[in-house]
Amino acid sequence: MYSFFRAKAVSAAVVTAGLCLSATACTNSGDDSSSGKSADNTAAAQQVASPSASATGPGCTYQTYGGGVPKLDITDGKTVVGFSQSESTSNPFRATETKSITDQAKKLGVKLIQRNANADVNTQNSQIEDMIAQGAKVLIVAPENSDGLGPALAKAKAKKIPVLTIDRTVTGTACTDYIAFIGSNFYGQAQIAADDLAAANSKAHVAILTGSPGNNVTTDRTKGFQDQVKAKYPNVKIVASQTGNFAQADGQKVMEQLLQAHPDIDAVYAENDEMALGAIQAIKSAGKTPGKDVKIVTIDGIQQMVQDVADGLAVADIETNPRFGPLAFQSLQDFYGTTGVQPKVIIKDGHFTADNAKQALSQGLVY
Amino acid sequence: MSTNTLAWSGLTADRTRMLRLLQEYGVYAALVVLFLVAVGLDTSFVEMSNIRVQLFQLAPTLLVALGMALVIGTEGIDLSVGAVIALAASVVPLYAGYGLGGVLLAALLLGAASGAVGGAMVAFARIQPIVATLSLMIGVRGLAEIVNGNSAKAVTQSGVLALGSRTVAGIPEMAWIAAVCALLTGLLVRRTTFGRQLVAVGDNRRAGWLSGLPVRRVLITVYVISGVLAALAGVLVVGHGAEADPANQGLNMELNAITAVVVGGTPLSGGRVRVLGTVAGALFMQLITAVLTQHNVHTSYTQIVEAAIICFAVYASQERGTR
Known part of the structure; x- marks a missing residue:
């Protein structure tokens, strides 16, 4: 009897890890097919659908974030930006997301370091702490889950390192615990x-x-x-x-x-x-x-x-659009500029129907 | 005083007899009751199309549970079966060009190899079965994901698809295969020297050693059988789903199989294999899921019901007293 329950307990833990993988396969996506642009990270193709700053008041800036953080120029080639990916890039959504962030960093001349937590939130915590130790001054995080990143976020906050979250939310307050959330509606x-x-x-x-x-x-x-x-x-x-x-x-x-x-x-x-x-x-x-x-x-x-x-x-x-690169770096530049970032930035998703599916596939707009 | 003692022991005897009956025939009675309840709730449950759906879903679990019953009979456990399903799934796209025969050969050989590794860890390295097969479970799923390039692939090989969808005399081919395997497993346990050795090893391994039984060979063989059956189940799963997805296929299968074996009345302490009970246990769990899903019961409640059944089954087998 004893061995049975042990078997259940141990394998349940392993199974849970597997389930997380499948749960995250939920977010998958192509480009905005109606724009007719290529699948690349054209900023225009993924513009914000959320209300503009003027409509909802000032956004979050480096001056208001957590009582104020140092101003940075992320494109000076010296400032280190850390990117923490939650899951294996074997998932096409994750692969496209990582590529989008990496490509946009290269394009803007941003010095980017990155880690992949392979669906393990504890790994993600330690990887974020590693990147902070390596000198990351601002972080882009794709969280594995909402509640598990407390330790890493606390460490970042203590060091006045702002965190931008993408594709999944974290528990906390925008502009205090994290800059903003960018993702699908x-x-x-x-x-x-x-x-x-x-x-x-x-x-x-x-x-x-x-x-x-x-x-x-x-x-x-x-x-x-x-x-x-x-x-x-x-x-x-x-x-x-x-x-x-x-x-x-x-x-x-x-x-x-x-x-x-x-x-x-x-x-x-x-x-x-x-x-x-x-x-x-x-x-x-x-x-x-x-x-x-x-x-x-x-x-x-x-x-x-x-x-x-x-x-x-x-x-x-x-x-569900994974091409966060342009929007993420634009948001960071707004954060260090005067515009600021709204707490929730909605990425524009494609919409495939009988009318455009074939065309979208042939134009490589689908991931 | 003496009458008191007499009454008490009479009560105990009755209770023991009742529990023994429950242990021996409980699963069959429960199965019949469940079926009647299901039909009472919705008469269309007896329709052939519904029976077919249940048999399609039952077949892979049953195959895995048969292997699991043998392993449990040796006082072992095989947690790697779900991962072996994934491994089998991962080679289907690779060997699709060689037809169904090639796919089956590759998958079953890999299943046997995985089982041999697990068996060797248990038999030679004397690693506890739960630890040996747990490490195998993790490693084999990783291997499966590497083999498949780690993303779900659509499968179009006609033989594999037919195996997962065709019916013979109105019954899914998958179910016929599972039934034949159940029959063979039953014969293996009841009618062969190997079956008697298996039970003896599970009953008392030390005595087995001392009396010169080929303990290691028996142990390795049961894990190989379990691996092969899991691999076969994997090919069927891929055929039925028309997709090879090693990251997700076979997840939880080890737990479903253990549940079927336990509900079927095979004691986890080894020394006994109940093949027909395992068939009934697997069928019972399948029908429970079917009834709850068809009546749109929320998954959370479904899980609680399943947990209650497992607890009751384990309790019943525990109270069986001395063998």
């Missing part, structure tokens, strides 16, 4: 998904495949969809909502069960592309045709899924 992505689904079938019976429970991305993408349906599409009915843990296999299994229990399901909203790919398999094996019998909308914008949109298997895929 997960709630807004879900609203667009609801619009697309209702446009494809205004009387849809929808199954929702939600992401890993207790994740802010899951919460926003679930609420955004539900709120939008409630507010605008009274005839769209949400039949079932089950977690697929942001994973293909889980999405497939859950969808297989739901199609059995609810033969009337004719639409799926998947909170990431992996689960949508699983749903497509489940729909096929139930003898139905994805895109015809069952309409699918999904979020992230990975190549395989955008290809499925182009092939008519899915209605739409809303991108």
